[in-house]
Amino acid sequence: MSKSKGYAALTARAALVPYTFERREPRAHDVVIEIKYCGICHTDIHQVRSEWNDYLPESIFPMVPGHEIAGVVTATGSGVTKYKVGDKVGVGCFVDSCRTCPECKSGLEQYCTVHTVWTYNARDHEGVPTCGGYSDRIVVDENYVLRMPQALPLDACAPLLCAGITLYSPLRYWQAGPGKKVAIVGLGGLGHMGVKLTHALGAEVTVLSQSLKKQADGKRLGADHFYATSDPETFARLKGSFDLVINTVSAEIDWNQYLALLKVGGTMVLVGLPEKNIPVGAFALTGARRTLAGSQIGGIRETQEMLDFCGKHGITCDVEVIPIQKINEAYERVLKSDVRYRFVIDMASL
């Protein structure tokens, strides 16, 4: 074991404070990564505040959050073949899985039916709690490490590892492309990546935001249309318009209103994860053969595909880089939708 430095919430809902903990020594297939940058995902806030207690087996404190990890390889185990010292690499929301179930075998490790080992607030195969990316180093099996786009800045690519793949995966699965009309609900960390990726995939993209405050940004990011959901006219005007609606909102909203925006046969995909269940009217679905679906990040193979796609198309996240000492302030600003569009911690500040 060796010492690692980071920031942790010592108890549920506590502010994050400096924290020292142990990381395992690298095993044969492990890569040691010096973390340069880590994005702040809204999930980190839900987890630190134990907002998903109805859905998770446990919340483990002290908790070192962070699953948008970008860094450089500093050491490799004797059996590592995919990476070498100096490589620019990333780690996303999980660091291992069972590797043998049908989902793992088909590259859908995020849906492993046996045991996905999440990057933090989880236990590894030995039962040891995992610690995330608000820290100086991480030790991860090479099969769960990603190669970052070589020509793009590492800080602006860190959020691709969660926000990027969480939008890329459903956009691909539900075939967003030329001729398709896609709406992205919520222009936050996930939503702004949704706009960029949908635009790059060639579909027509509409942003549905609470107000028109971010309209100019939305257009700059690639949106064809932008509407405020606080204006009731929006729902009347856009009724039956979309093939695909991707809902990134982290709070409770009236899903029936959004389902009504779908064409006949359209699909609304939930990626936002509010704390409470939300009722859905059967008629909102049956009346137009609509589908309500969900999607969770992406597997290792697809995450690499997304990173390569972003490398090829020059797609990065719009980030505000902060020192780690500003973490608690950043959380408050995320909760107020006051971030353009992802906070990224510069780990040199640790």
Ligand code: NAP
């Ligand atoms: P974020 O940056 O806070 O963005 C969420 C956006 O939702 C806000 O920017 C805001 O957009 C909108 N919003 C917030 N409160 C709202 C309200 N009361 N009513 C309507 N709209 C509201 O968060 P994020 O990091 O993108 O994450 C979004 C959600 O996705 C979180 O619940 C997170 O846990 C979840 N998540 C899921 C996955 C997955 O795999 N499924 C992966 C990562 C994150 P406007 O200002 O434009 O209205």
Ligand code: ZN
């Ligand atoms: Zn995330």
Ligand code: ZN
């Ligand atoms: Zn599995």
